[in-house]
Amino acid sequence: MRVSSFSRKGITLLLSSLALTQAASLAFSSAESTGGAVHEQITREALKDLFSEANLKVIIDSNVAQDTPGSEGQTELRRHFGDERFASSLGYLDREKKRALNYASESDTDPGQRGRALIHFGEMLHCAQDFYSRTNYLELMLSAETFRNDPYSIPLIDWAKVPAGYPGLIAFNAKAGAANDSASIVKDSPASEEGKKIVSGKTTYFQVTRDLALRETQRQWNSFESMIHNRCGDRAAAIIAALKQASPDIKPSPDLD
Numbered sequence: 001m002r003v004s005s006f007s008r009k010g011i012t013l014l015l016s017s018l019a020l021t022q023a024a025s026l027a028f029s030s031a032e033s034t035g036g037a038v039h040e041q042i043t044r045e046a047l048k049d050l051f052s053e054a055n056l057k058v059i060i061d062s063n064v065a066q067d068t069p070g071s072e073g074q075t076e077l078r079r080h081f082g083d084e085r086f087a088s089s090l091g092y093l094d095r096e097k098k099r100a101l102n103y104a105s106e107s108d109t110d111p112g113q114r115g116r117a118l119i120h121f122g123e124m125l126h127c128a129q130d131f132y133s134r135t136n137y138l139e140l141m142l143s144a145e146t147f148r149n150d151p152y153s154i155p156l157i158d159w160a161k162v163p164a165g166y167p168g169l170i171a172f173n174a175k176a177g178a179a180n181d182s183a184s185i186v187k188d189s190p191a192s193e194e195g196k197k198i199v200s201g202k203t204t205y206f207q208v209t210r211d212l213a214l215r216e217t218q219r220q221w222n223s224f225e226s227m228i229h230n231r232c233g234d235r236a237a238a239i240i241a242a243l244k245q246a247s248p249d250i251k252p253s254p255d256l257d
Contacts, residue, residue, distance in 0.1 A: 028042065028129055028130060028133045028188055028210075028213065037064070038189070038210065039060075039063050039064055039067070039126060039129060040063070040064055042129055042217060043056075043059060043060050043063055043122075043125060043129075043217055044056065044060060045214055046214045046215075046217035046218045046221075047059065047218070047221060050244055051243075051244050052244065054247060054248070055243065055244060055245065055246075055247075055248060058115060058118040058119060058122065058248055058250055059118050059119075059121060059122035059125065060122065062118070062120070062121075062122030062123050062126075063122040063123065063126040063129075064126075065123075066079050066080070066123060066126040066127075067126075073123070073126075077174050077175070078091070078092045078127075079092055079123070079127050079130075080126075080130045080134060080174070081127065081130050081131050081134040081135060081171045081172065082173075082174035083171070083174060083175060084170065084172070084173045084175075084182070085171075086162050086163045086169075086171060089127060089131075089171070090159065090162060092127055093127055093128060093159075096120045096121070096123050096124035096127070097120075097121075097124050097224065099116075099120040100116075100117045100118075100119075100120035100121040100124065101117075101224070101227050101228065101231065103116040103117035104224075104228055104232075104239055104243060105228075105231060105232055105239070107239055107242050107243055107246075108235060108238040108239045108241075108246075111246070111247060111248055111249035112248075112249045114242055114243060114246060114248045114249070115250035116250070117243060118243065118248055118250075119250065121221075121224060124220070125217055125220060128213075128217070129213040129216060129217060131157065132157075132187075132209040132210075132212040132213045133186060133187045133188050133209050133213070134185070134186060134188075135169060135171045135172070135185065136169065136185040137157055137166070137169060137212075138151075138154070138187065138205060138208060138209055138212070139185065140166060140168060140169060141155075142199060148199065148200060149200060150200065151199050151200055151203060151208045152211055154208065154212065156212060156215055156216055156219060157216075172185060172186050187205045187206050187209045188206075189206060190204065190206045192206065194206075195209075225240055228240055
């Protein structure tokens with residue numbers, strides 16, 4: 001049977017979409033169908049004592065939306081450290097943090113700006129969390145005996161030194177698909193081959209990277225508070241309090257540009 005050029009194109013697009021969907025799932029999971037709501041669990045555990053439930057939900061929903069099948073968030077690989085180009089993901093982190101800060105500057109008086117600040121902060125968190133499950137940072141740190149004996153003492157990444165300051169640092173190449181060699185560095189769930197590896201005889205690679213992502217989430221919020229203080233001066237305390245507790249006004253979809 002002859003396949004038209006249009007059909008060939010459609011098949012190619014379908015296969016590409018399936019490959020990206022498979023690749024994007026190789027990071028901390030956001031749904032029960034892909035291994036559990038790990039992104040939500042990390043974010044909630046890290047920030048639950050700081051935010052009202054409504055405001056925390058905005059952050060979590062925006063974070064998890066990055067894994068919505070077929071969405072821009074899922075297929076844009078830089079949001080997941082998925083294209084082996086650290087510069088693009090680092091640029092995305094910086095962009096989202098700046099967007100969140102710009103909206104935050106009016107969030108003490110404007111519920112809409114408040115909602116947008118929380119949304120962009122949540123989107124940024126997803127990328128920062130995925131760094132630990134989609135790179136070989138953990139493996140590099142475990143080359144030191146000190147960290148092999150006490151993996152929970154591994155320091156958080158120094159973003160200013162990525163990647164040049166970490167010789168051998170690589171990220172998962174989602175474009176090459178899950179069969180690519182770099183897939184072996186993915187520690188996305190307790191059941192993944194890399195995730196269930198044992199370190200120090202008592203914990204797993206997944207558990208350690210989850211802990212790193214949790215601490216990174218806390219650090220990102222502390223850093224964001226400092227940025228607000230530096231920009232907003234005397235109004236900073238009111239802005240931070242509003243972001244944490246005052247009701248936000250958000251659009252139906254958390255995927256804002």
